[in-house]
Amino acid sequence: MAASRCARVRLWRWRRSPLRRRSDVIEAWVVLAGWLFALVGGLLVGQVTADAVERSAERQRAESREVAAVLVEDADDQAPARVGSDYRVRATVRWTAPDGSTRTDEARVPAKTRAGTTVAVWTDRNGKITDKPLDQGEIRLHAVSGGVLAALSAGGAVLGTVWVARLGLERGRMAQWAAEWERIDTRRGWKTG
Secondary structure, three states, rough: OOOOOOOOOOOOOOOOOOOOHHHHHHHHHHHHHHHHHHHHHHHHHHHHHHHHHHHHHHHHHHEEEEEEEEEOOOEEEOOOOOOOOOOEEEEEEEEEEEOEEEEEEEEEEOEOOOOOOOOEEEEEEOOOOEOOOHHHHHHHHHHHHHHHHHHHHHHHHHHHHHHHHHHHHHHHHHHHEEEEEEEEHHHHHOOOO
C-alpha cells in the first residue's frame, strides 16, 4: 500500500482562495512584520548596546590611573595548590591621592607579598581604588557579547509577542469555527457533543 503524499502549499495565506479567512491574512501580516521587526530591531538594539558598552569602558579607562601604593600589612594568604601565578588577595595599602592626601584602603595584591613592598593599584578620578580598566581586546569582547545578547533578547521579545498574537488569532478562529458548526447543526436539528 503506497503512502499518500500531500503537496505542501507554500505561502498559502498570501494566495487567493475561497477558504482563506480574514484572520489568515492578518496572521500572515503579523508574522511578516514580526520577523522584520525582530531582525531590524535586534540589529539596531545590538549596535546601540555595543556602542554603549564601548563608551562606558573607554570612559572608565580615561578616568582611571595607576598609582604606586605601599603595602601596610603582609599579604601572606595561603594560595590554593592549583591556581595561576597571578593569584591575588586583599590587603591594606597606602597611597597618595591626586589632592596630596594620604589614603588607606584594601586592594587586591599578589599573594605572599610582604609589608613595605610597593605595588601598583588603580584609582578612579576621586582617588578611590578601582579595578584595572579593560584593555582593547576585553572591551571588544564585552561590547560584542553585550550587543549579541541585547539583539537576541530584543528579537526574542518581538517573536514572543508575535507568538502570543498568533495564539489569540487561533483562539478566535476556533471560536468562529465552533459557532459555524453550531449554526449548521442546529439548522438540521442535529446536535453534536
